[in-house]
Amino acid sequence: MFIIIAGAGRLGILLAKKLKEDKHQVSIIDKSEVVCNRLAEELKGVLIIQGDATNPDVLKSAKVEKADILVSTTSSDADNIIICNIAKDAFSIKRTVSRVNDPKHLLLYKHMDVDVPIDSTSILARIVEEEASFSDVMNLLSIKKGRLSIVRVDIPQNAPVVNKILRDISLPPSAVLISILRGPEIIIPSGLTKILAGDEIIAVTIIDNEKQLIRSLIGKL
Amino acid sequence: MKYIVIIGCGKTGKELAQEFSKEHNVVVIDRIKHALDALGEDFNGRKVLGDALDLKVLETAGIKEADTLILATGNDNVNIVISKVAKKLYKNIKKIALQVYDTTKKRIFSEEGLIIVNKTYILVEVFKKCLL
Numbered sequence: 001m002f003i004i005i006a007g008a009g010r011l012g013i014l015l016a017k018k019l020k021e022d023k024h025q026v027s028i029i030d031k032s033e034v035v036c037n038r039l040a041e042e043l044k045g046v047l048i049i050q051g052d053a054t055n056p057d058v059l060k061s062a063k064v065e066k067a068d069i070l071v072s073t074t075s076s077d078a079d080n081i082i083i084c085n086i087a088k089d090a091f092s093i094k095r096t097v098s099r100v101n102d103p104k105h106l107l108l109y110k111h112m113d114v115d116v117p118i119d120s121t122s123i124l125a126r127i128v129e130e131e132a133s134f135s136d137v138m139n140l141l142s143i144k145k146g147r148l149s150i151v152r153v154d155i156p157q158n159a160p161v162v163n164k165i166l167r168d169i170s171l172p173p174s175a176v177l178i179s180i181l182r183g184p185e186i187i188i189p190s191g192l193t194k195i196l197a198g199d200e201i202i203a204v205t206i207i208d209n210e211k212q213l214i215r216s217l218i219g220k221l
Numbered sequence: 222m223k224y225i226v227i228i229g230c231g232k233t234g235k236e237l238a239q240e241f242s243k244e245h246n247v248v249v250i251d252r253i254k255h256a257l258d259a260l261g262e263d264f265n266g267r268k269v270l271g272d273a274l275d276l277k278v279l280e281t282a283g284i285k286e287a288d289t290l291i292l293a294t295g296n297d298n299v300n301i302v303i304s305k306v307a308k309k310l311y312k313n314i315k316k317i318a319l320q321v322y323d324t325t326k327k328r329i330f331s332e333e334g335l336i337i338v339n340k341t342y343i344l345v346e347v348f349k350k351c352l353l
Contacts, residue, residue: 054298055325077274078298085305090329104275111276111306 001025004067004093006053006083007074008035011099015071016046027062029053054082056090064091072098072114077105084114118145126207137214140202147207150178153217155199160219167191172212175205222246226287228273228303229294230256233320237291242266248282273303276310284311292319301330308334 001024005012008030016028020043027047030036036050051058053074064070070087072080077100084096100106100119109117123146127139141150155162161169166177166189180187181200187193195201205213223245227238230251238249238260247266250273251257257268271278273294284290290307292300300319308317318336321327327339 055323056329057325076298078296078302081302082298086329102272102274104272104277107276108274108302108306111310112302 001068002063002066003027004059004062004064004070004087005029006059006070006072006080007099008032008039008048009073009075012071012073013039013043015073016043020046027064027067029058029062054079054086056086059083059086059091064093067091067093069093069095069097072096074099075101077101077108081109081112081114085112088113116145136218142207148204149207149210150202150204151210151213153201153203153214155195155197155201156218157197158219159195159197159217161195161217162197163194165192165194169195169216171216172205172209175203175209175213178202178204223288224248224283224286225289225291226250226279226282226284227291227293229292229300230260230268231293231295234291234293235259237293238266239264248287250278250282274299276306279303279307285313287311287313288315290314290317292317295320297321297323297326301326304335305330 003019003024003026005016005026005028008028012028016026019026027049029049029051031052033050036048039048047062049058049062053059064087070084070093072083074080080098084098087093087096095115097116098109098114100109100117103119103122106117106119126146136154136156138152139149140152177189179202180189180193182196201217203213225241225245225247227234227247227249230249234249238247241247242265248269249257249260249266250269250271252272254270257270260268269278269282273279284307292304294300300321304317304319307314316336317334318338320338322340324339324341327337331337
């Protein structure tokens, strides 16, 4: 795929590198000449354009009309929205993704038709909150903007599921136990698998049912 | 008597607010307290301290009742984004005027219903009138 990145801050650069490693074609745009000169050394094979990405001529020189996706990562929410809007309206880009700097501006992004606004502050806050509140639970991975998560739950002695077989445990909808780690053993569970104290359970769940899942496994939050 | 919301209390915003508040209901929004203070003691309108990219702040300023919206933040992109979203969400607003410095942007965002004020264009018009 061909991806345009507007804004070469830490996020923009990291993204460009990863996409390049995955063999995608990448253009990156940044206002700063200093940043662009440095990137020319660092990012081989990436088209680097120096200029204001809210200016359509600059987007054009990044070959935006040939791009599949535009990702805006600048530190100004107004700029990100304008960049995504121009990409869509003037260059018919199908998918626009943007970083949201201030969570209070998320609603604006939604009303202005940015396809995927990513509010990293809120996502991070949620992860920190989870880490801080449940000691027996660890969020291993969040996907789909944090809506789906893979968690590890350590089963304590007094958990309600200890010595029960999976078939007899009621789990919330849209939550599945993927595996049980018992010492060196990795068990892919079936309905007859019995849970023991000390097991580490790996489960996938939609975020809305995460607390319910944890409650049914360890009996508390 | 019209309900006018002015966003940005710099040189332009301040002058407009003082002028319009003589005859209309005016609310001025700015992120900086200092800028709002510059309106002076005898300013006959309401001041809202906050970030106008936050729709809650716009609603605190009574945007749902406004007849006119003026954008004079000094940042083209902020002016454009807020005017576009206001046009889409608040059908009560009859006129939206925004300051845009960049002439290229004036061309792209000249859509129906938005009054775009560009200093360069105005100057060119004045010069033409004076000279031709």
